[in-house]
Amino acid sequence: MSHTAHIPSHRKPRQRASKSALRAGVAGGVLSTIAVAGAAGPAQAEPVTQTIEMPTITSGFSTAVAASAQATQQVALDLETQADEDAAAEKAAKTAKKAHAEAVRKAEAEKKAEAAAKAKAEAEAKERAERASRTSERTTLSASSGSSDSSDSGSSASAPSSSSNSSSSNVSGSAASIVAFAKAQVGDAYVSGGTGPNAWDCSGLVQAAYRTAGIDLPRVSQSQSTAGTQVSLDSLQPGDILYWGGAGSAYHVAIYIGGGEFVGAQNSSTGTVQRSMDYDRPTGAVRVL
Incomplete structure (x- = not known):
């Protein structure tokens, strides 16, 4: 027995005659169509050449x-x-x-x-x-x-002296000296920290005026406002120290000269001036003499 006898045959079954005839007909039709198109080809050449107008449209x-x-x-x-x-x-x-x-x-x-x-x-x-x-x-x-x-x-003679170590005549003389010195400085310039002779600040002027009477006062207004006995503004005497602000915290001082007026080194605009107390009412006053 052949060695391939057991392998099944792979050949396609024989087609029926009707199917073969149908395929032959279709193939023939296609070939006929191609032949007709080939024959008609030369006749269509002339219309194709008319497409040259396309560039105009473009x-x-x-x-x-x-x-x-x-x-x-x-x-x-x-x-x-x-x-x-x-x-x-x-x-x-x-x-x-x-x-x-x-x-x-x-x-x-x-x-x-x-x-x-x-x-x-x-x-x-x-x-x-x-x-x-x-x-x-x-x-x-x-x-x-x-x-x-x-x-x-x-x-001073009729009332108790504010200083038990001074006679009434000495108080009067000291007050007159202090007032005279203060009035003589009216018109001088104001300079912060100034102590004279032609420029003052407020406490520098008061200290210098009292020095003419032999009295040494503290340098600054805060200390000068507590350097003596507090007195009412209604019972002032020439030579009393006027102050503005609180006693012990005063920011300005001047010297009362009598007649409701004072002399003080006010500020850099006015300098040392003599003015009425009504112009700038002080807060209080102390009497050192």
């Missing part, structure tokens, strides 16, 4: 596209121009607003400066009037100083 379309692109670009340019104009207008508005605010600020500053200048002029005019008044009164004060000293001596 050219017109390109022109339209180019025109549309140009229009779009112009719109974009117009929008960009409008945006630039809007930005410029906004910037101009901000600049104008800032300029207006600056103008208002300058106007207010000028108004304040004018008000300050006017107030300063009025203060200077008042100061000149006070100086003229003090000048006319100094003669009267000088003429009446002798009688004032006698009156002070009499009152």
Whole structure:
């Protein structure tokens, strides 16, 4: 037996005659169609050559596209121009607003400066009037100083002396010396820390005035406001120390000279002045003499 006798045959079954005839017919039809198309080919050549007109259509379309692109670009340019104009207008508005605010600020500053200048002029005019008044009164004060000293001596004799170690005549003499020194410094400059001879601060002037009477006072106003016996502002005597602020914490001192007036080194604007107590009412007073 052959060695391949056990292997099944792979041959396809024989087709039926009807199917073979059908396939032959289909193949023949296809070949016939191809033959007809080949025969008809030369007859269709002339219409194909008429498609040369396509470049004309393409050219017109390109022109339209180019025109549309140009229009779009112009719109974009117009929008960009409008945006630039809007930005410029906004910037101009901000600049104008800032300029207006600056103008208002300058106007207010000028108004304040004018008000300050006017107030300063009025203060200077008042100061000149006070100086003229003090000048006319100094003669009267000088003429009446002798009688004032006698009156002070009499009152000291009738009342207990504020200092048990001083006689009434010594108190009067010391007060007169202190007042005379203080009045002689009117018109001198004010300098912080100044102790004379032509520039003072408030406590420097008081200390120097009392030194003429042989009395050493503390240097600063806080200590001077507690250097003696506290007295009422209604019972002041020439030579008493006036102070502004609290006793022991005073920020300014001056010397009472009688007649409701005092002499003090006020500030850098006024210097050393003689003024009425009503001009700047002190807080309290101490009596050292």
